[in-house]
Amino acid sequence: MNKFEELNLYEILGIPLNASYFEIRQAYxxxxxxxxxxxxxxxxxxxxxxxxxxxKKIEEAFLTLMDEIKRGEYDRALVxxxxxxxxxxxxxxxxxxxxxxxxxxxxxxxALVKRVKKRVxxxxxxxxxxxxxxxxxxSGNDLKRLRESIGITLExxxxxxxxxxxxxxxxxxDQFEELPPMVYLKSFLKSYAELLQVDVQxxxxxxxxxxxxxxxxxx
Amino acid sequence: xxxxxxxxxxxxxxxxTVIAANLGALIAKQxxxxxxxxxxxxxxxxxxxxxxxxxxxxxxxxxxxxxKKLDQTVVSTAxxxxxxxxxxxxxxxVANLFFAQKQKIIRAIQRLPYDYIFLDLAAGTNFNTxxxxxxxxxxxxxxxxEPTSIENAARFIRTVYLRKVKQVLKQRAxxxxxxxxxxxxxxxxxxxxxxxxxxxxxEKDPAKGKLLLERLSAFRFKLILNQFxxxxxxxxxxxxxxxxxRHFHSDFQFLGKVSYDEKVHDSVLSSRTYVTKYxxxxxxxxxQNIVDKLIGKDQPVSDRYQRYHE
Ligand SMILES: Nc1ncnc2c1ncn2[C@@H]1O[C@H](COP(=O)(O)OP(=O)(O)OP(=O)(O)O)[C@@H](O)[C@H]1O
Ligand SMILES: [Mg+2]
Numbered sequence: 001m002n003k004f005e006e007l008n009l010y011e012i013l014g015i016p017l018n019a020s021y022f023e024i025r026q027a028y029x030x031x032x033x034x035x036x037x038x039x040x041x042x043x044x045x046x047x048x049x050x051x052x053x054x055x056k057k058i059e060e061a062f063l064t065l066m067d068e069i070k071r072g073e074y075d076r077a078l079v080x081x082x083x084x085x086x087x088x089x090x091x092x093x094x095x096x097x098x099x100x101x102x103x104x105x106x107x108x109x110x111a112l113v114k115r116v117k118k119r120v121x122x123x124x125x126x127x128x129x130x131x132x133x134x135x136x137x138x139s140g141n142d143l144k145r146l147r148e149s150i151g152i153t154l155e156x157x158x159x160x161x162x163x164x165x166x167x168x169x170x171x172x173x174d175q176f177e178e179l180p181p182m183v184y185l186k187s188f189l190k191s192y193a194e195l196l197q198v199d200v201q202x203x204x205x206x207x208x209x210x211x212x213x214x215x216x217x218x219x
Numbered sequence: 220x221x222x223x224x225x226x227x228x229x230x231x232x233x234x235x236t237v238i239a240a241n242l243g244a245l246i247a248k249q250x251x252x253x254x255x256x257x258x259x260x261x262x263x264x265x266x267x268x269x270x271x272x273x274x275x276x277x278x279x280x281x282x283x284x285x286x287k288k289l290d291q292t293v294v295s296t297a298x299x300x301x302x303x304x305x306x307x308x309x310x311x312x313v314a315n316l317f318f319a320q321k322q323k324i325i326r327a328i329q330r331l332p333y334d335y336i337f338l339d340l341a342a343g344t345n346f347n348t349x350x351x352x353x354x355x356x357x358x359x360x361x362x363x364x365e366p367t368s369i370e371n372a373a374r375f376i377r378t379v380y381l382r383k384v385k386q387v388l389k390q391r392a393x394x395x396x397x398x399x400x401x402x403x404x405x406x407x408x409x410x411x412x413x414x415x416x417x418x419x420x421x422e423k424d425p426a427k428g429k430l431l432l433e434r435l436s437a438f439r440f441k442l443i444l445n446q447f448x449x450x451x452x453x454x455x456x457x458x459x460x461x462x463x464x465r466h467f468h469s470d471f472q473f474l475g476k477v478s479y480d481e482k483v484h485d486s487v488l489s490s491r492t493y494v495t496k497y498x499x500x501x502x503x504x505x506x507q508n509i510v511d512k513l514i515g516k517d518q519p520v521s522d523r524y525q526r527y528h529e
């Protein structure tokens with residue numbers, strides 16, 4: 001019996017049932033500062049396997065609660081199980097997820113998003129993006145080349161899209177065994193493509209073809 | 220009933236002795252009686268922190284039966300209400316106490332007639348230290364922000380916790396369940412963790428499992444982050460508290476941080492404790508905050524500020 005395993009997704013992120021999407025992102029960042037690979041706390045308290053297990057749960061909590069539909073289903077399940085009050089279902093409908101590029105965020109975050117967006121829009125990378133998008137199979141290195149030619153750092157992708165750096169590295173370096181489960185991988189690729197303002201579908205499909213079948217089905 | 224606080228620290232030099240002396244001094248100034256027991260046998264220096272060169276009597280006289288009662292080995296310090304049981308005269312062999320001797324010391328400590336009893340322990344996770352740490356249902360743990368100190372903190376907490384599990388289950392039942400777990404393990408070389416034991420026991424005997432959880436939850440760790448400096452993540456202590464509360468069944472409370480101040484070092488060599496000599500520094504205020512959290516602020520304000528008017 002592990003205490004952590006008994007926590008629900010809200011408890012994992014340490015947020016109230018009516019948390020806003022902004023609070024979810026903040027809480028997620030906070031959890032990563034405790035449990036991510038470069039944290040001395042998680043290094044000291046857990047084995048690598050335990051940490052990976054915990055990070056997977058945090059990832060799941062974040063991605064479920066950030067997705068309006070999935071969150072609704074999850075809340076419904078909490079209500080049915082008698083864990084949460086019915087009122088959470090109606091209240092939350094009013095708060096929509098905040099799209100990536102939108103106002104209403106703390107100034108610092110908005111400024112960063114704007115800067116990145118501006119850079120993406122100003123840089124003409126038609127040649128390289130056409131080359132990459134015309135490929136049937138898109139590798140991690142292709143994504144990296146595209147990102148670097150626009151002049152965006154891994155750190156910025158993390159800050160804006162909230163994809164853990166270790167996953168970003170795994171994606172860009174084709175370290176297939178390090179990749180997150182398929183559903184998450186797809187969602188990360190989608191955010192990544194959106195950030196770079198390139199065809200989302202092509203990137204997701206092209207990259208997944210790049211992942212060896214056994215890895216893909218192993219997930 | 221006295222409250223007993225053993226003070227542990229995974230690593231040497233985190234500040235256990237300095238913290239013992241200064242928390243003791245602050246609480247004594249509020250009018251409570253406090254005794255500090257030096258249990259760093261073989262490395263004792265608590266008397267030095269209190270400005271005493273050579274206490275005339277101490278734990279040694281209790282162990283060699285010159286004094287029948289531990290209370291007879293208590294000496295007063297320069298601060299009123301603050302007392303000391305020194306172990307400066309304990310011979311080095313005593314550092315390896317027999318179980319029976321340890322039990323005798325622990326029982327004698329539990330009978331000392333003082334409001335607060337602090338036990339200054341040796342660094343590390345050897346049997347003596349862990350057993351003394353478990354002499355009470357609550358213990359202070361002093362760590363510093365260095366990665367190695369945090370790593371040792373985790374080891375200390377895991378070791379105490381596992382030993383608490385063993386203490387509750389008693390030797391035979393403990394070994395039996397560990398043997399069963401190992402027999403079912405895929406990887407025979409993996410370590411048996413407390414969580415495995417709790418899980419296995421709950422499955423095998425739910426009533427016993429529940430009792431174990433109750434006893435574990437009743438144990439309280441109080442964490443102090445010492446030698447804190449500005450450049451460090453200011454939420455480090457809270458984060459560790461959170462992780463511990465999530466992953467262990469015991470109760471963890473972060474009492475606060477104590478800033479690094481080089482004057483601490485000077486005061487050790489002078490004849491006064493740091494908080495008496497420098498009552499207005501950030502570090503002294505940090506220590507006062509910890510005292511407030513530890514014993515509550517129930518005493519009258521006039522008492523609390525008396526130290527400013529000495
Ligand atoms: N907050 C502080 N600021 C500056 N120096 C400190 C602080 N706390 C402790 N020190 C210094 O750190 C050193 C170790 O302190 P102390 O002897 O209390 O540690 P300890 O944990 O009892 O060590 P040991 O494990 O050897 O018993 C001493 O030189 C002390 O002056
Ligand atoms: Mg010491």
